[in-house]
Amino acid sequence: MTVETFQPPRYSEEIVPFLAGDGRALHLVHLRGHEEPVKGPVVLVHGAGVRGNIFRAPVRQTVVDALIDDGYDVWLENWRASMDVEPGEWTLDQAAVLDHPAAIQTVVKETGHDTVKAVIHCQGSTSFTMAAVAGLLPEVDVIVSNAVSLHPVVPASARLKLKYAVPLVSQLTPYLDPQWAYGGPTRTARALTRVVEATHHECDNLVCRWTSFTYGTGFPVLWRHENLNARTHDWLKHEFGPVPFSFFRQMYASVRAGHLVPVEHFSALPEDLGEREPQTDARFVFLAGEENRCFLAESQRRSFEHMERFHPGRHALHMLPGYGHLDVFMGKRAAQDVFPTLLAELDRPV
Secondary structure, eight states, X not given: OOOOOOOOOOEEEEEEEEEOTTOOXXXXXXXXXXXXXXXOEEEEEOOTTOOGGGGOOSSSSOHHHHHHHTTOEEEEEEOTTOXXXXXXXXXXXXXXXXXXXXXXXXXXXXXXXXXXXXXXXXXXXXXXXXXXXXXXXXXXXXXXXXXXXXXXOOOHHHXXXXXXXXXXXXXXXXXXXXXXXXXXXXXXXXXXXXXXXXXXXXXXXXXHHHHHHHHOSSSSSSSOGGGSOHHHHHHGGGSOOOEEHHHHHHHHHHHHHTSOOOOSOXXXXXXXXXXXXXXXXXXXXXXXXXXXXXXXXXXXXXXXXXXXXXXXXXXXXXXXXXXXXXXXXXXXXXXXXXXXXXXXXXXXXX
16 A cells, blocks of 8 residues: 545535435535536445445545546435434335435436436445336436446355354344444444454454455455555545444345345335346446455446346446455546546446
C-alpha cells in the first residue's frame, strides 16, 4: 500500500430525504459539481452494511469525481442496508420493492429528467437488478452492475460457511458488525472478535479482517491489499456496519438455486425472476473483478449470458484483471483501470 496525494471534493453536497414504500426514512446524497451538469442523473447504489460514502474513498480521483467531471448529475442512494439509516433486519426483496423505486422516483421528481442511469454494487446490485427485471424501474435506461447481480456464485468454502456457520451463529446474534473490532456490546460479539483475531492475520486493520470474516472466505475478501493506498485502508475502518442474518439466509437460498430467490412473497416480484425474460428495456453493463473472492466473476458472466439470451448484442460484460470486489471503485488505480470503461458505457447511446 502506498501514500498518494488527493484533491479536496470539487462539488457541493445536499441530503434529500425520501420514504420507502413501507414508510422507512431513507435518503439520497446529491453531489453537484461547480458547473451545471450537461448529462442526466446517475444514481450510485452501495452494498450491504456500508453507505453511499463507499464511493468516495480517499484516492486521487473517486468514481464520483469521474462522473461529475464527465458531466453527470450524481446521486448516492442510502437504502435500508446503509449505516446511515435506522438499522434493522432486511431482505433484498424489501429493497427491490420498497426502496429503489422510491429513490428513483425521487431523483426523477427532483431533476425533472425522465430517465436515470445507475451504477450499482454488490447487494445494492442484486436488489436493484431484482427491481429492474421485475419491471419496477422503468425510468432507468442504463445499469452498470459490479460484482454480482442475478446469479450469485461464491467459492466452495464460502458456500459451506453459508450452509453451516450462518444457522449456528444466527442463533447467538441477529447480525454481524465489523465495528465490533472496537469492542462488541455482547459476549457473543466479543467472542467473535477473538475468532477473527485468531483466524485472520492478513493485515493489522481489525475492521478489514472483520469484513473478510463477515462477507466470505479469503484473506482478504473484499479487495486486494495491493490495490489500496494506505489512507484508504485506514479510512475503511469507519465504513462498515451491521449486516443482518436475514440477508445471509436469503443469499444462501439464492446461491443454492443458482439465481436470486425472493423470500418475502411480494406480488411485484415473480418467484422465477432469475430465469424469466426481464421486464425492462435497460441496457446492462456487467463488471467483474477477476480476483473477486466475495462473488466469483462467474456470477456476472452468467447474468450477462442470461440477459443476452433475450436481447442479443444489447448488453456488455467487462472482466477486470487484477481486481477484486470493492477495489473496483476504491482502488488506487481504479481511475485509470476501471472508470474509463464505466464512463464509456454510460456515455454510449442507448
